Amino acid sequence: MMLDIQNVHKRFQDTEVLRGIDLQVSKGDVVAILGPSGSGKTTFLRCLNYLERADQGRMIFDGETFDLAGATRQEIARLRKKTAFVFQNYNLFQNKTVLQNVTLGLTVGSGMPRAEAKEIGQEMLRKVGMADKLNSYPSELSGGQQQRVAIARGLATRPEIIYFDEPTSALDPELIGEVLSVMRQLAEEGMTMLVVTHEMTFARDVSSKVMFMEGGNVIESAPSAEFFAHPQQQRTREFIQNILNAGQ
Amino acid sequence: MNERLWGILVDSFPKLLGYGIRVTIPLTVLSFALALVIALIVALIQYAQVKVLRQICRFYIWIIRGTPLLVQLYIVFFGLPSVGVVLEAFPAALLVLGFNEGAYMAETMRGALESVSTGQVEAGYCVGMNYLQIMIHVVLPQAFRTAFPTLGNSMISMLKETSMAATITVMEMFRQAQVINGRVYESLGLYCEVALIYLIFCTLLTWIQRRGEKKLASYGGKRK
Numbered sequence: 272m273m274l275d276i277q278n279v280h281k282r283f284q285d286t287e288v289l290r291g292i293d294l295q296v297s298k299g300d301v302v303a304i305l306g307p308s309g310s311g312k313t314t315f316l317r318c319l320n321y322l323e324r325a326d327q328g329r330m331i332f333d334g335e336t337f338d339l340a341g342a343t344r345q346e347i348a349r350l351r352k353k354t355a356f357v358f359q360n361y362n363l364f365q366n367k368t369v370l371q372n373v374t375l376g377l378t379v380g381s382g383m384p385r386a387e388a389k390e391i392g393q394e395m396l397r398k399v400g401m402a403d404k405l406n407s408y409p410s411e412l413s414g415g416q417q418q419r420v421a422i423a424r425g426l427a428t429r430p431e432i433i434y435f436d437e438p439t440s441a442l443d444p445e446l447i448g449e450v451l452s453v454m455r456q457l458a459e460e461g462m463t464m465l466v467v468t469h470e471m472t473f474a475r476d477v478s479s480k481v482m483f484m485e486g487g488n489v490i491e492s493a494p495s496a497e498f499f500a501h502p503q504q505q506r507t508r509e510f511i512q513n514i515l516n517a518g519q
Numbered sequence: 520m521n522e523r524l525w526g527i528l529v530d531s532f533p534k535l536l537g538y539g540i541r542v543t544i545p546l547t548v549l550s551f552a553l554a555l556v557i558a559l560i561v562a563l564i565q566y567a568q569v570k571v572l573r574q575i576c577r578f579y580i581w582i583i584r585g586t587p588l589l590v591q592l593y594i595v596f597f598g599l600p601s602v603g604v605v606l607e608a609f610p611a612a613l614l615v616l617g618f619n620e621g622a623y624m625a626e627t628m629r630g631a632l633e634s635v636s637t638g639q640v641e642a643g644y645c646v647g648m649n650y651l652q653i654m655i656h657v658v659l660p661q662a663f664r665t666a667f668p669t670l671g672n673s674m675i676s677m678l679k680e681t682s683m684a685a686t687i688t689v690m691e692m693f694r695q696a697q698v699i700n701g702r703v704y705e706s707l708g709l710y711c712e713v714a715l716i717y718l719i720f721c722t723l724l725t726w727i728q729r730r731g732e733k734k735l736a737s738y739g740g741k742r743k
Contacts, residue, residue, distance in 0.1 A: 322641050348649065356645040362638035366660045376646025379656055421642075428647055 272331075273298045273463060274432065279328030279339060281314055288314045289325070290487040296432070296465065296480075301458045303474035303495065304467045306484035307510070312467045313359075315484070316434050319465070320356050321347045333431070352381075355425030359437040361417040363409040363424070369396065370405040373424045381428070388427075395423040399453050415446030419453055426457075433457070435466040451477075471514050475499050483507050524708050531699050531709060532716075535692055539716050542691040546613060547678045553617030554624050554673070561621065562628035563654075576625070583622035589683055591615050596687040612684035620677050624670060631666035632658060664735050671728035675721050682717070692716065 274296035281289040288311045296302055304312045317323040318339055319330060325339035337350055363372050370392050377388035396402045399419040409417055418438055425433050435454070439447045451473055458464060458477050468474060474481055474495060481498040483491045491498065491507045502508045561576045583591070596611045606614070635658045643653035685694035696713040700706055 320645060322644070344649075348647070351645060352647050354645070356642075358638060358642065360638060362636070362642035364639060364642065364657050366657065366664070375656060376648060379652050380647030380649075424642075424646060 272296075273300075273333065275331040276319065277329050277331075279315060279318055280326045281311075281318060281323065281328075282326060288487050289318070289328075292328070292484070292487075292489055294482060294489075294492070296463060298431075298463055299461045300480055301462075301464045301466065301478040302480045302482060303478035304465065304482050304484060305469075305471075305474060305510070306490075310484040311487040312484050313436055316436050316465060316467050320351060320354055320434060322356070352428065353431045355428060355430035355433045357418070357421050357425055357433060357435045357438050360441050361409070361414070361421045363417055363421055365409055368406050368408055369401060369412070369420050372409070372420055373427045376424065376428050391427055392423075395426045396420070398426065398456075399423045400449070413446060414442045415449045418442065418450045422450075422453055422457075432463040432465065435464060435468070437467050437469065439468070439470060469514075471511075483510065485510075524705055527699075527703050527705055528708055528712055531696075532712060534699070535695055535713055535716055538690070538695040539692040539720065542609075542689070543678070543681050543693075544720070546609070546616070546681045546684065546689070546691060547674065550613050550616035550620065550681070551674050551677055553613065554620040554677070555670070557618060557621030558624035558628045561625035562632055565625075565629050566632045567650075580622045580625060583619055588615070588619050588680060589686065591619060592683060592687050608684070608687050608689045611687060612681070612689045616677060616680060616684070620673055620680075624673050627666050627669045627673070628662065631662035631669075634665050635661045667735055668728070668732060671724070671731070675724050675728075678720055678724060679717060 272295055274294075276292065276294040276296075279289050279292040280287075292311075292315050294302070304316065306312050314323055318325040318328065321339075321342065324341070328339040330337045330339055332350060332353065337346060342350075364375065367375060370389065373392040373395055374385075374388040377383040377391060378385055383391075393402060393405070396405065399422050401416060401419050401423060404412065404416065404420075409420070412420065422433075422438075438454070439450050442450065447470070451470065454464070454466070454473070455477050466473070466478065478495045481491075481493060481495045482489055483498070483504075485506060491502060491504045493503070498507070499511065502511060561579065564572045564576050592612065592615050595615050596606065596608065599606065639657050639661070640653055643657050648656070681691055682693035684691050685697065688694070690698075693713055696709050700709045703709075
């Protein structure tokens with residue numbers, strides 16, 4: 272077991288957003304986190320990287336236990352070095368070029384020499400098909416291109432797991448494919464990924480496991496083949512039906 | 520225009536310009552630099568929500584923005600000596616101008632810092648940078664760029680406000696015009712002449728500001 276997440280709780284004022292979420296992830300797993308809007312999936316993912324502070328919950332990452340409700344700055348920094356986070360709206364550094372976006376974490380964050388960082392940066396950008404845009408600024412790129420650069424930025428620090436927070440939700444429909452195909456390629460290479468998404472095809476064809484959330488609870492969690500072929504819960508069946516119908 | 524006036528204007532022009540270059544411009548540049556440092560510190564304290572210091576900063580901004588520059592100059596130059604703080608005219612003007620404009624520029628900087636989306640900071644954390652590194656490499660450069668046009672305007676205001684230093688005996692360009700006028704009594708001509716020199720200086724500053732904005736725009740990013 273690479274990642275063991277236990278009993279995550281979070282409330283915003285009077286709203287209980289997460290009511291005790293558990294999730295186990297093995298190395299190489301691609302977990303799709305599905306659920307209607309407001310089900311808490313994004314909050315859950317953000318809690319895992321301390322972008323949101325959980326009220327309760329813990330995570331065992333590579334044998335080391337992290338308290339999601341409170342950790343020291345050093346612990347958080349150590350955890351973040353093992354992870355990468357891809358945001359819905361990319362969040363590329365606006366004042367940096369594509370290459371600088373990918374290398375900044377290496378040179379500034381980890382003190383790697385520039386030349387070495389540049390090499391890694393170029394390699395990662397090649398991987399996502401953005402090697403010809405090294406010196407462009409984010410504002411000069413399409414959403415799909417920006418998201419691919421964001422993935423390269425995540426890959427550059429050699430994370431053990433990548434968290435994707437609705438990586439295609441802000442994209443025009445015709446740009447979704449290029450991002451998904453990069454993600455599919457990563458999955459094939461054995462990258463461990465947690466993906467909050469609305470892309471059913473991706474969940475069905477690429478992910479190894481699905482967690483379905485609603486109202487801050489996990490409704491159903493199963494290997495994806497099983498999840499789609501034989502959903503156990505009535506609510507899950509409805510959700511899959513609705514989404515598949517809407518997709519037609 | 521009679522010949523006497525013309526002669527006076529021609530004679531006084533290089534003199535005034537000389538004071539402008541030797542006093543008005545250095546006073547502007549130095550007080551602007553001071554204001555920039557103050558503004559940056561005050562804005563960062565508020566942005567990072569440092570306790571206590573934050574209240575002090577609000578208090579400073581409240582006092583400065585709520586009182587006239589002229590009164591501030593008088594308090595520092597004529598008032599403080601009675602409690603033993605005696606300053607030369609030039610440093611007094613520099614300090615007052617710097618602290619005065621600093622309060623306004625702090626608000627500009629704070630607004631610019633807050634305009635940088637929190638996503639930029641979160642992304643910085645996620646690639647393994649700490650708060651200070653994110654500020655230096657990501658947030659401040661973007662904030663500076665947003666603030667640049669407004670800061671340029673502040674500098675232009677300051678250039679003109681240095682003329683107030685005349686009231687506390689700083690021998691700057693406007694004070695020099697007053698002195699010359701005391702001898703020759705040509706108020707309209709001389710004050711128009713000094714106005715023209717201020718106009719030239721401001722035009723130059725505006726030109727530099729435009730050039731700067733263009734240069735910043737070439738780094739990509741918000742192009743609108």
